[in-house]
Amino acid sequence: MEYVIEMCNITKEFPGIIANDDVTLRLKKGEIHALLGENGAGKSTLMSVLFGLYKPEKGLIRKNGEAVQIHGPNDATRLGIGMVHQHFKLVHNFTVLENIVLGVETTKYGFLKMDDARKQVVELSQKYGLEVNPDALISDISVGMQQRVEILKMLYRENEILIFDEPTAVLTPQEIDELMKIMKGLVAEGKSILFITHKLNEIKAVADRCTVLRKGRCIGTVDVAGTSLEELSEMMVGRKVSLFVEKPESRPGKVILSVEGLNVRGKSAGKNLLSEISFDVREGEIVCLAGIDGNGQSELVYALTGMLPVDSGKVSLLGRDISRDSIRGRSRGGISHIPEDRHRHGLVLDYNLAYNLILQSYFNPEFNKGGFLKYDDICSYADSLIERFDIRSGQGAKTVARSMSGGNQQKAIIAREIDRAPKLLIAVQPTRGLDVGAIEYIHRQLIEERGKGKGILLVSLELDEVMDISDRILVMYEGKIAAELDPKKTTYQELGMYMAGSGKEKSA
Amino acid sequence: MDKIQKKLFKSLPADALSSVAAIIVGLFAGFVILLLSNPSQAPGGFWAILSGGFSDMKSLGQVLYFATPIIMTGLSVGFCSKTGLFNIGASGQFIVGGYMAILVGVKCAFLPGALHWIAALLAAVAAGALWGAVPGLLKAYCNVNEVIACIMMNYIGMYFVNYIVTLTVFDSTQNRSQTPAASAIIPKMGMDLVFRDGNNISSANSGFFLAALAAIVIYIILEKTVFGYELKACGFNTDAARYAGINERRGVVYSMLIAGALSGLGGALLYLAGSGNGITVVDTLAAEGFNGIPVALLGLNNPIGIIFAGLFISYLTVGGFNMQLFNFAPQVIEIIISIIIYFSAFALLLKGIIQNIAKRGGGKK
Structure with a gap:
């Protein structure tokens, strides 16, 4: 078979949770393969396994049909695997060129010799339509440009397998369109792309095949062309979603x-x-x-x-x-305010759910008398919100907010802010x-x-x-x-x- | 010892367990040092530390007596920690409180009966509160780190008290403050009758009850009141407190003010105990202030836990006196006690790591 990378039956456990449960992912040469899943479905864990950051309990990784051992990012680079992270790893006061060669500098007698590197970078950027100014400082260029630098970094290292981790999160629609074009250009030149996302439209737009993860399990791999958006989302969430x-x-x-x-x-x-x-x-x-x-x-x-x-x-x-x-x-x-950062502003994570639900109203007479908190009333109020807004937590109103899932933390904030009428x-x-x-x-x-x-x-x-x-x-x-x-x-x-x-x- | 552990277990099981484990680690470290310094006397000396506090009723009384001031400073530090501040200024607050108590105790003998010692205590509370409020105000309105301000207030407090003692209530024959009038001494409330060994009377007095009462009041403030809810919200997450419209600056000032008042009261409870203690004019910061830090740490900042932590450390101190029977130099005894206290504190800091190791070990089985 012409699979460049095969991750077979990968199982990775963390204390109390199975992050990847018997997951198989096969990347064909020259395809864009989407990896779809909600937050916490195990996408990042799977990629960390591929990069040798985690050692799986079970499973096998093959490159071009041969089993390989990956013990760290250096092994991954040697095998031609490169990644554009969601948050770029660039040195902001370096130029584009300096960032691209960082770590694989060409030198002569211990001095940097950038001429060859420059030539190579310019060639690469022309070949793949990734126009950048090699002498611009990273801090001066747009986010879209920075992403191109990340892509050039992978190409300069002659990576064959390119992983894009949620690459569109920081881009404008125009930049997204261009990225899609670039990705198609890359596969046309024989590279293989693994595209991590939770946005269905983008998968429809560029991907050939798609592997869906849900709660650590592999739900399946489908041809994108023959699958509707609704089917994809149902695979991802596990139920019909409007x-x-x-x-x-x-x-x-x-x-x-x-x-x-x-x-x-x-x-x-x-x-x-x-x-x-x-x-x-x-x-x-x-x-x-x-x-x-x-x-x-x-x-x-x-x-x-x-x-x-x-x-x-x-x-x-x-x-x-x-x-x-x-x-x-x-x-x-x-004015009610559902804040941007629920951990920094929205919740006192070390308070229990009940105390968090009264954060904006504890001073009202219904919750205190003569300066003393009316704990029973607070709890029954919390219970009523928990029921009405379907906030799920381990121990109801007494659950410490820190131990709740992100979605339920957000529900708690929304309940609190909406209920204040x-x-x-x-x-x-x-x-x-x-x-x-x-x-x-x-x-x-x-x-x-x-x-x-x-x-x-x-x-x-x-x-x-x-x-x-x-x-x-x-x-x-x-x-x-x-x-x-x-x-x-x-x-x-x-x-x-x-x-x-x-x-x-x-x-x- | 067992009794303390049992009580700890009952009131706050999971957390108390980690405190007890930390104490055991500390005791072990102390024993190792004893072995190194004098192997032949080590077991006897160690037993003296462990059993000294229970050897007779007088010793037990001394445990209560020594525990009183460090429970107060422990409460002061612990209360601040709950509200997100590190009060390292308990020493300065303690000494100005102690001074005011002595001043009122010596100069205001005209006050009738119980009013005298109560007035002295209140003066101490006010002085301590003032000393605590200064770093609080600096932190809230000038963004000065409270640790730095507290340390400076410690030295200002010490030198100021040294100076003003010589001007007002100085006993030049003993190079220290004068003895307060009898009416300013905190009532014994029968403690002297219970905690004695024949004619050998301990210094125990009702100050211990006041300290315990203070702990309960602080517990109620923190856990049951709107005020405590706001202060703790600031301590856990200042940004969220601000988002909820809590005035976090006011919180900082009140929190330091209350902490200062607690330490100041601690000073009064020591110098009005009627045990012949006075402020000596030396350039040393009051140790009781710093001992509040391990007390708060061992008590996990829980006011009730702090009572037991204070008793434990005081118990070691009393046991340490008995070690002198085994030819240990007082300095070595101090070192041993400090090592036990600080190893316990460190063990507690490493609690998370220890728990992880335990978890991993459990997983493999």
Whole structure:
């Protein structure tokens, strides 16, 4: 057979959990093979086994039909296996060329000799259509370019088997399209690609075959062309999932949140973190802040919730100026906040679930009397939320938050924030790192809240989420609102242009 | 010893087990050092440490007496740790508290009866609170690390007290502070009748009950009140506390203030015990403050655990006196006691690693 890499019956156990249970993955020469699975399905473990970072309890790895022993990344490199990690491993104050040769430098008498390397890199980049400036500093080039550098690193080392770990998470739609083209070019030249993802559209777009993992088990390997999106998602989740969010027509009412000319200066002089931000959120609508990570979305949310002081501008809630209010003042005034980082902000991980569920309301008379916590009342309140929002945990209300799964931690935060009956719900990447089932649940909750006449401000990096859930889209770029778009009338391409900063100024 | 262990087991089983294991490791290390320093006397000396506290009722009383101040400083350190702060300034808070107690004890003899010693205690609490609040304010509003501020406050406290003792309540014949009036001494509440060996009366007094009461109050504050909920939230996760609108700066100040008050009370309970202790004018930081750190560590920052940890360390101290019968130099005894305490503390720090090893061993079987 013409398999370049075969991982046969791999079993890898960790204390208390079987991360890979009898998993078999066969990569053909010259194909793009997708590895699909939810978070925690065992994709990373399998790749770590391939790189020799973990030693499997059972199983065999074969390259071109011969059994091989891989004891570490160096062995993997020698066998021609290379990987583009989700978080790039680049030295930021080195040039592109220096990063590519790092570790395999060509030298003469102990001095660097870059001429040959430069020639080779330029040739490679032309051959595969990976245009980069070899003398640019990594810190000066875009994320998409950095990814090309990572790919060139693998090619420079003459790797035959290229692994891409969630490569599209950090890219704009345009960059994703280009990456897909590059990947197809690479297989046309005889490379083989293993493509790790949980995004079904991308698999449909480029992959030839797909292996699905669920809870450490191998569900099967299918031909992508003959399999529908629904079938793939069912294999991944283990049940039927609605991929499309059903939502009734939105009927925006009166203005809930009004932001006028908001400015926040950064610590270092120069660029503003936020400049001249103005927008409204109305009753019964979901306004989505789209944009590539780090363009001021987090700062805007902090400024709205009072966690970051603003330099100028006005924030009003239901017509009342809250710009000078404290965090507590704003949250009692009717702002709920599902924070971006559930471990850093959303939960006190060492508190139990009940204590976490009252984090924003413990000071209310229903939970304390004369300064003493009413533990029984807190527990029964927690139990009611646990039941209504289907939060699953080992010991119910007494479970320490740290020991809960990510999806249930997020459900707990959502339960807490929604149950406070806010006027405005700010949800920052509420589905990040969650599996399809939990995402569906959270989307349903948001739409239900919208139906109750709440104003919802959603910050999301996932384009599908932006397009499916929102009633209006505000695109942020470098601390400004670059555009306001209607999801029904816009396209992924247009959205992507604004996200990358190349759109026309403010088309509304 | 057994009794302590049993009680520990009952109140907080899983955690207490690790404390007890740590103590056993510490005792073993101490025994090794004894063997190295004087092999022939080692078993006898070690037995003296282990049994000294129970040898008679007087010794038992001394255990309570020595435990009192370190329970207070242990509470001070432990309370701060629960709220995410490291109070290494217990020593300074302790000595200013002790000074204020003596000052009121000597100068305010006009106060009638019980009012006198209560006033002295309150003065000590106030002074300790002030000493604790300074690093708290610096941390909250100027972002000065509390460890650095606390260490400076230790030295300021020590030199300030040395200076002001000579100005106000100095007994130049003994080069130390004067003895407080009898009405300022904490009542014995019958402790002197119970804890004695014939005519040999221990220094035990109701100060131990006050320390235990303080521990219970701190426990209630931390576990049962809104205030404790907020403080602990700050300690576990400052960012989340801020997100929830908790004023974390105020939390830092209150937390240090309470810790200072506890240490200050500890100082008063020592110097008003009526055992003839006074503040000597020497350039040494009060050891009771630093001993609070291992006490808090061994007690796992749990106020009730701290009572037992304080008793344990005090028990070793009393046992150490008996070691002198076996010709061990006082310095060696100090070293042994310190080694036992610190090995116990280290063993506790390595708890996670030990548990992992145990788990792996269990898995193989």
